[in-house]
Amino acid sequence: MNAAPVNAIQINATPIRVTRTPWQTALAMLLVSAGALAFASAPSPALAQTGAGPLQLAQNEANLPEKSPEQKAAEKKLETKKGDLEAKLDKERDDFLKSKEGKVAREKFDKKRKEIEKKKAAVKKEKDEFENDPEARSCCNPGYKEGVLRYYDGMIRKFDEEIAKEKRKIADDEMKKRDKKRAAAADKIREEIKKVEAELKRLRDMPPLPPPGLSQGGYPDGDGVVALAMLPG
Incomplete structure (x- = not known):
């Protein structure tokens, strides 16, 4: 008895429709996100070889020397200046939106x-x-x-x-x-914001400074004074 050709066999499959409430969909998305976060948090092969996982790296960062009060104050001053400039730029936008133009x-x-x-x-x-x-x-x-x-x-x-x-x-x-005039004023504010951001990045990239009058090695050669003078006004 000859077997029927494969292309002669018909399979009638009715697709199964799964109905979810919106909150069930949200829960599923949450679980997927949690799985992705767990995967991203796993140590890479290179880190596994050194035994340094995310927790170890966080501990290493926590052990870094704390920045000096002068550095913290300068950073806060720049952040405040940036916030003020961004508020000024937003006001230009709001004034434009209210205007005839x-x-x-x-x-x-x-x-x-x-x-x-x-x-x-x-x-x-x-x-x-x-x-x-x-x-x-x-x-x-x-x-x-x-x-x-x-x-x-x-x-x-x-x-x-x-x-x-x-x-x-x-x-x-x-x-x-x-509104070319207002646009030019807004561009000037953006340039100021860029300068502040560059200064802020430079400050954040600086290593913690020693006390005034001490070098990074702790010797009284005045390097600390020079370094503190480099902080933004």
Whole structure:
């Protein structure tokens, strides 16, 4: 008896459809994220050979000499200056959006903001459904439930960040087209911010300074005084 050719065999398979509630999808995403984090936290082969895992590296960093009060004060001063400049730049954007020249930018931003707010509202609704769902309250331990809520909160924060990012982008683009004077003022502020960021990076990359009058080796040769003089005003 001849066997039937393979291409003559028909298999009728009905796809199985799995229905999940939104919060179950969020829980699944949370578990995937946790797995990815665990994988990323695993020590590399090179670190495994030296026996230095993430915890060991963190301990090594904690054992580094602490920066001097002068360095900390200078760093804080630069961070404050950067924040003030960024606030000044945001004010230029806000003033432009309120101005007659900013009409087109206002309309573009309002449209984009409404799109993002709609997505944000959908996520908030899912979060509320999860919090009020009896099955969600009973299915998992408190740690998982808190994790899902944090996942939702993180998504909501990202929508807020996206709105702020779109506002800056639209204002900057339209300002260059419709308000050259304000755009030039904004460019000057950006240049100042870049200089402060470069100074801040240089300061953060500096090794901890010895007390005034001592070198890095602890000898009184005045190197410490010279090094302290290099700190930004």
